[in-house]
Amino acid sequence: MTARPPTFPTSTVLGYPRIGPNRELKRALESYWDGRSTYQDLQGTGRRLREETWRRLDGLGLGALPSGTFSFYDQMLDTAVLLGAVPDRYRGGTDEEAYFAMARGAEGVTPLRMTKWFDTNYHYIVPEIGPDTSFRLDAAKPLSEVREAREHGLETRPVLIGPVTFLLLSQAAPSAPAEFAPLDRLADVLGVYEELLRELAAEGVEWVQLDEPALVTDRTSAELDAVRAAYGRLGSLPERPALFVASYFGDLGDALPALAATPVEAIGLDLVAGGLPGLYAATPGRPTDEAARPGEIPGKLLGKLLAGKTVVAGVVSGRDVWRTDQERALAALLALRDQAGPAAHVVVSTSCSLLHVPYDLDLEPGLDPDVRRRLAFADQKIAEVVELAALLAAAPAGQGTTPTGQGTTPAATRTAGPAPRPALEHASGHTLQPAPVRSPYAVRAAAQAEHLRLPPLPVTTIGSFPQTGELREARARLAAGELDEAAYDDLVRAEIARAVALQEGLGLDVLVHGEPERNDMVQYFAEHLDGFAVTRNGWVQSYGSRCTRPPILFGDVRRPEPITVRWARHAQSLTDKPVKGMLTGPVTIVAWSFVRDDIPLRDVVFQVADAIGDEVRDLEAAGVRVIQVDEPALRELMPLRREDQGAYLEWAVAAYRRATSGAGDHTQIHTHLCYSDADQIVGAIDALDADVTTIESARSGARILDEEAIGDFERGLGPGVYDIHSPRVPSTWEIEVALKAALRVLPADRVWVNPDCGLKTRTYEQVEAALTNLVAAARHLRGDQPS
Numbered sequence: 001m002t003a004r005p006p007t008f009p010t011s012t013v014l015g016y017p018r019i020g021p022n023r024e025l026k027r028a029l030e031s032y033w034d035g036r037s038t039y040q041d042l043q044g045t046g047r048r049l050r051e052e053t054w055r056r057l058d059g060l061g062l063g064a065l066p067s068g069t070f071s072f073y074d075q076m077l078d079t080a081v082l083l084g085a086v087p088d089r090y091r092g093g094t095d096e097e098a099y100f101a102m103a104r105g106a107e108g109v110t111p112l113r114m115t116k117w118f119d120t121n122y123h124y125i126v127p128e129i130g131p132d133t134s135f136r137l138d139a140a141k142p143l144s145e146v147r148e149a150r151e152h153g154l155e156t157r158p159v160l161i162g163p164v165t166f167l168l169l170s171q172a173a174p175s176a177p178a179e180f181a182p183l184d185r186l187a188d189v190l191g192v193y194e195e196l197l198r199e200l201a202a203e204g205v206e207w208v209q210l211d212e213p214a215l216v217t218d219r220t221s222a223e224l225d226a227v228r229a230a231y232g233r234l235g236s237l238p239e240r241p242a243l244f245v246a247s248y249f250g251d252l253g254d255a256l257p258a259l260a261a262t263p264v265e266a267i268g269l270d271l272v273a274g275g276l277p278g279l280y281a282a283t284p285g286r287p288t289d290e291a292a293r294p295g296e297i298p299g300k301l302l303g304k305l306l307a308g309k310t311v312v313a314g315v316v317s318g319r320d321v322w323r324t325d326q327e328r329a330l331a332a333l334l335a336l337r338d339q340a341g342p343a344a345h346v347v348v349s350t351s352c353s354l355l356h357v358p359y360d361l362d363l364e365p366g367l368d369p370d371v372r373r374r375l376a377f378a379d380q381k382i383a384e385v386v387e388l389a390a391l392l393a394a395a396p397a398g399q400g401t402t403p404t405g406q407g408t409t410p411a412a413t414r415t416a417g418p419a420p421r422p423a424l425e426h427a428s429g430h431t432l433q434p435a436p437v438r439s440p441y442a443v444r445a446a447a448q449a450e451h452l453r454l455p456p457l458p459v460t461t462i463g464s465f466p467q468t469g470e471l472r473e474a475r476a477r478l479a480a481g482e483l484d485e486a487a488y489d490d491l492v493r494a495e496i497a498r499a500v501a502l503q504e505g506l507g508l509d510v511l512v513h514g515e516p517e518r519n520d521m522v523q524y525f526a527e528h529l530d531g532f533a534v535t536r537n538g539w540v541q542s543y544g545s546r547c548t549r550p551p552i553l554f555g556d557v558r559r560p561e562p563i564t565v566r567w568a569r570h571a572q573s574l575t576d577k578p579v580k581g582m583l584t585g586p587v588t589i590v591a592w593s594f595v596r597d598d599i600p601l602r603d604v605v606f607q608v609a610d611a612i613g614d615e616v617r618d619l620e621a622a623g624v625r626v627i628q629v630d631e632p633a634l635r636e637l638m639p640l641r642r643e644d645q646g647a648y649l650e651w652a653v654a655a656y657r658r659a660t661s662g663a664g665d666h667t668q669i670h671t672h673l674c675y676s677d678a679d680q681i682v683g684a685i686d687a688l689d690a691d692v693t694t695i696e697s698a699r700s701g702a703r704i705l706d707e708e709a710i711g712d713f714e715r716g717l718g719p720g721v722y723d724i725h726s727p728r729v730p731s732t733w734e735i736e737v738a739l740k741a742a743l744r745v746l747p748a749d750r751v752w753v754n755p756d757c758g759l760k761t762r763t764y765e766q767v768e769a770a771l772t773n774l775v776a777a778a779r780h781l782r783g784d785q786p787s
């Protein structure tokens with residue numbers, strides 16, 4: 001920058017949802033993918049959604065509007081395209097064909113890996129970078145969005161993934177030598193960012209936001225050097241917009257001084273999940289009066305670090321649906337403004353993008369008014385940001401007190417409105433009773449072998465079968481009162497019979513009922529447990545066109561009556577083969593809900609564990625021989641900083657065992673994890689003490705099967721051999737290759753044959769073809785004659 005940086009308006013948000021208030025983008029994408037509409041139609045929907053978003057944010061009075069937060073699939077994938085990092089195997093067709101082939105696979109090519117975005121339920125596409133990836137700027141998307149907004153008379157700030165996070169979250173191309181890391185390509189990537197910044201400057205763009213959330217996780221000193229180098233270099237470009245580097249999901253720790261020493265004009269801090277010591281530490285599980293942790297910056301130094309910078313203060317949570325305690329947020333802003341000193345400029349913002357919350361509470365008229373009073377969705381949060389900015393501007397300097405714990409509002413009363421919460425059962429010590437202990441695995445394995453009589457390499461699935469349009473429509477009609485309970489139940493029973501008959505016919509060994517009664521594996525349980533509220537339209541994007549409506553856990557959790565037993569009974573009555581009881585685990589139910597923040601997360605999870613434990617006992621009593629308790633979010637809820645991870649894994653595992661340890665030796669407990677980098681938590685998976693674990697591995701190169709990762713894992717393991725997130729049907733040969741890899745590290749009586757996740761997003765046609773090949777591969781490897 002040559003001249004003084006432009007002033008950053010006093011309020012902004014880091015990002016906004018893009019799926020559409022009524023999931024318009026979801027429908028447009030799926031119709032385009034199915035060939036029911038054209039790419040031009042899809043682009044039209046995109047344009048309309050972007051226009052609506054900008055007008056809405058502007059109408060709410062927000063100071064600075066972001067652009068580029070829209071995506072047809074994912075922002076990491078968009079960044080790969082921006083940098084020209086499209087692997088050769090996806091090229092050859094049109095740009096959009098390449099884009100969606102990377103996201104979803106296409107004829108003859110598997111998609112890029114997809115994995116969890118930090119500790120959220122959003123999933124990103126993992127770019128592939130090799131030593132000879134040739135980077136080349138393709139600035140069409142950021143430029144056209146800036147121009148588009150101008151057509152509506154609005155100036156925007158392009159939002160991009162920063163170069164360091166982009167490379168840290170990318171994977172090495174398969175052909176890269178073992179010692180190669182994508183970050184090795186930083187210098188080349190920076191060249192492309194420089195070119196982009198020049199183009200944006202030429203376009204008249206004043207500010208650019210570069211997201212660097214990877215800096216809130218543990219970083220080596222070499223990586224911090226990369227941060228200094230990257231922003232030193234971008235900062236010294238003569239012709240460029242002002243740079244705003246955003247961090248979120250935690251605190252920057254050592255990365256803050258590194259970043260602050262570079263010429264970037266603005267730094268974004270997440271004061272909800274991270275915070276500065278004594279300022280604002282209201283993240284669930286973190287006491288408000290907690291002292292600074294190692295690596296955190298004592299308040300006094302802040303002024304030096306931030307002198308002359310704009311500080312974008314994320315005080316309104318982008319991760320939960322609670323209203324912000326205005327008094328407390330304002331106190332944090334005032335303290336920050338005083339500590340940062342007169343030479344800094346404080347901007348009010350959300351803690352992260354609003355991508356992770358639903359659009360608008362006004363679309364949710366049916367919520368219990370007592371719960372509703374305490375809620376804020378994206379648009380309400382924007383109003384809070386705008387209001388806080390006005391309050392901050394009106395407050396004279398020197399008002400900032402550094403809260404030390406005394407005088408801060410306890411989290412329980414943080415959310416506005418009269419919100420007395422139910423008496424806390426955990427306070428009575430109820431949830432702290434020790435869980436029963438199961439017999440050693442070897443004893444159980446023998447009892448189960450006797451009870452179940454399964455062949456080697458047993459074939460099973462993860463639980464859900466295709467969710468047909470007919471079922472969804474019936475559920476919608478049931479909710480609207482157009483269909484009665486009995487007719488709906490008949491439909492579900494018929495669908496269960498269909499799934500069971502299909503599995504019997506194909507020759508699977510352990511069957512499932514197919515989960516047709518569930519709208520979602522978390523929401524369904526929330527609907528049947530006390531203490532949760534659910535929404536009609538509170539959709540949040542999970543990946544691509546897929547969304548969930550995270551339930552709102554606001555009170556104490558209890559299971560008033562059995563939830564799944566009648567469906568399990570029905571399914572088992574149709575076959576002699578064992579049918580798995582199917583439950584969602586306590587960690588996952590909590591991870592994929594918006595949860596109360598007035599008691600420690602651990603206590604919330606334990607309450608849910610006890611409710612699921614009741615269901616396990618009832619299923620067993622109903623004669624169910626195999627019970628699966630899914631924990632796909634076990635890895636996701638793990639704290640981002642290593643120092644916090646051990647304690648988390650300990651209580652997460654304890655919660656799982658509370659839920660499952662009531663089962664007798666002869667009952668086989670299964671668990672399932674997906675998109676979880678399972679290889680990183682093999683110890684915890686082992687400690688879950690499930691008899692069988694099925695995991696995602698089709699799309700992550702089966703890393704868990706490395707001799708080193710698997711270590712002395714003692715129990716049954718089903719490495720997913722069919723990537724269900726792609727419409728592709730795997731061949732028998734491919735499946736055999738994957739199984740042989742498992743058989744190199746595990747004995748045949750402990751290897752299971754299964755897809756890598758539930759089949760609900762697939763069609764019956766795809767599923768039938770894939771399961772046929774799965775059974776054929778298992779039989780071939782068992783040495784059976786093909787039937």
Ligand SMILES: Nc1nc2c(c(=O)[nH]1)N[C@@H](CNc1ccc(C(=O)N[C@@H](CCC(=O)N[C@@H](CCC(=O)N[C@@H](CCC(=O)O)C(=O)O)C(=O)O)C(=O)O)cc1)CN2
Pocket residue numbers: 121467469471472473475476518519520521522523542543545546547548549592632760761
């Ligand atoms: N909560 C959660 N998180 C998860 C997963 C998961 O399964 N659940 N899986 C992993 C991957 N993420 C996923 C997230 C969503 C979906 C998914 O399939 N979602 C469905 C919606 C599921 C649902 O809630 N369905 C409801 C509502 C269906 C619906 O759209 N109804 C129509 C009306 C009915 C009609 O006429 O079609 C409407 O509301 O407009 C139901 O079946 O009842 C979708 O986006 O399409 C899959 C994977 C990780 N995180």
Ligand code: MET
Pocket residue numbers: 462463464521582630632672674757758759760
């Ligand atoms: C995201 S894990 C999904 C597990 C669930 N039992 C299913 O098959 O859909």
Ligand SMILES: [Zn+2]
Pocket residue numbers: 462632672673674756757758
């Ligand atoms: Zn799964």
